[in-house]
Amino acid sequence: MLVYIINKHGRPLMSCSPGKARKLLKAGKAKVVKREPFTLQLLYGSSGYTQPVVLGVDAGSKFIGLSATTENKELFSSEVQLRTDVTELISTKRELRKTRRNRKTRYRQPRFNNRTKSKKPGWIAPTIRNRIDAHLKVIENIHKILPITAIVVETASFDIQKIRNPDISGIEYQEGEQLGFWNVREYVLFRDDHTCQHCKGKSKDHILNVHHIESRKTGGNRPDNLLTLCETCHDQYHKGKITLNLQKINGFKHQTFMGIMRNYLLKELKAKYQDVRNTFGYITKNTRIQNNLPKSHRTDAFCIAGNIRAERLPYYFLQKQMRKHNRQIHKTNPSKNGIRKLNQAPYIVEGFRLFDKVLYNNIKCFIFGRRKSGYFDLRTLSGEIIHRSAKCKELILLTARRTLLMEVKWSDAIPPIP
Template sequence: MRVVVLNKRGKPLMPCSPAKARLLPKERNAIVVRRTPFTVQLTIATGETKQPVSLGVDAGYKHVGLSASTEKAELYASEIELRQDITDLLSARRELRRARRNRKTRYRGPRFDNRIRTKRKGWLAPSVENRINAHLSRIEAVLRLLPVTKITVETASFDTQLLKNPDISGKEYQEGEQLGFWNIREYVLCRDGHVCQHCYGRSKDPVLNVHHLESRRTGGDSPGNLITLCETCHKALHRGEITLKAKRGQSFRAEAFMGIMRWEVLDRLKASHPELEVQNTYGYRTKHVRIANGIAKSHCADAFCIGGNLGAERLGEFFFQKQTRRNNRQIHKLSILKGAL
């Protein structure tokens, strides 16, 4: 992988070969400022001739691919694994606060008059905001290392109703699957024919319950996460005496996120870097370019195709990063560690 070079003021220059980078510190013309990726900062004045550098961003719900390249060579390639625990941590914190209020112990009072949605336009859910900020922070990290002149982000929009029903058209878009039902419970019972989906009536129990296949804390109350069980099977399930074969229906979290971040990342990049050319592309274009050039599928490969410099010599490796939790507060844990207050 090529070595990142900064000038005396810390501004990015064109990278150099590892052989040349080894000589610079020995001759006291540069100092090492970072190990991964290997970065040196010059201690002498030098010319700052730069070439156009294009940064391709393969945006995603779980992974992000980045590739910076010139017409001749790929300069930087990385893959980032995003956090998937935001929703679960926030739900656990909410449950702990509610439990403390009920026990009349130390607690944080509910703030019904301090809802952020009413105070700031454009509010996004914390899980969505975290992923968008992760995209932006990784892009900013590359901009600090390379003199990028153009950024291309792959965006996508999904028709979730079309994914559920491929034959949907016209006014059917305004008539959801719960049309004519008072609530979700009534819809689920009708969908399952008012029959227990485990014993199918063999228990002779007339009382029916609606069970969450995935925890309500993280799975929500969507119809795909609900199933009809008689009270006998429902209690036996919670006692661990039986197991369900049914699985949660298709979740559209990733599709919803991609629809939200579609313009959000572009707008924030344009606002923070008006001097750069920021544009978007689409997944079908990336797929066509990748297949036409015989490139194996990966997040870094998609980012390379998005960058547009298909004649550049590719790097044989990439920089893998995994986003981790920064804070580890005792008050957010379900089981407090021994000795913690």
């Protein structure tokens, strides 16, 4: 595996082989500053010789592909798995806040002027902001270990109306499906002919409700997530007495995110770095097919970087973004005597924290669960279970927890180097 070098002032230099790094450490000319990726800092002055290094970034809403290459060799390869729980956590926080205010300040008037949208121009949703910050963070981390001279980012823009209706054109883009209706509810009732879509009016119940096929938390209020049900069928469904024969509707969350993110990401990258370029997915796909390369995020990033003849690394870094804190203090459902139980586990148990990287039986893994008794649930980032209840005395701490967890994965086609 390559070893990354930074000079005594913290500026990145070119990578070196493990043999050269071992000699520098034995001679006392360098010190270890990071385990993964393994990085050394020189303790003496150096010439600062570097080569042009291009960083390819395959931007996405779930995964990020990264590949830093010179003309002859790939120096860094990584896939980053982003968080997908931000929407659910924010929705849960809103529900808890609403019930708390109903208990504590029942007569509190709504204060619309205090909302974030009215305070900050250019506000974007927290879920999108989180993903954009993650892209900026992983790019910044690579700049700390390699002398990146150029960044090439693949972004995509989607015509969602064209996806829904391939024949749309002209003024039809301004005339949506809800044209002429006051709100979504009115449109859904009209679309379903003011008839219960389960019993078709057999219940003789004239009170109609608009039912969310998926919860509003995950599916939103778009028309294709709403269904007309009479009040009788609606109550019976939520009581579990009937089932609805419905197909899960694929939304356009990720396409919408990419459409919003692309401009913000490029703007912030250009403000921070000098040489930032943009490319498109069809160019990446054509390059990958012509060179008979497998489909993956890191391979797309390798194609985006442009040095297609460079020697690829036999391994890559799998990174996973994790939340830092569990801010919900109490559980939602109190016990019978009204006491609300704590929802937070101890911060440190026997010197270990959640998501610390540890060594167990010569296996590198992460703590995904801990108990007060000193037993831990150990897993890898890919989901492999190492041990459900390992003793704390059998663990050796390697790296304290971070927002971005990292482990080395070897490519399937190339055996690991001993």
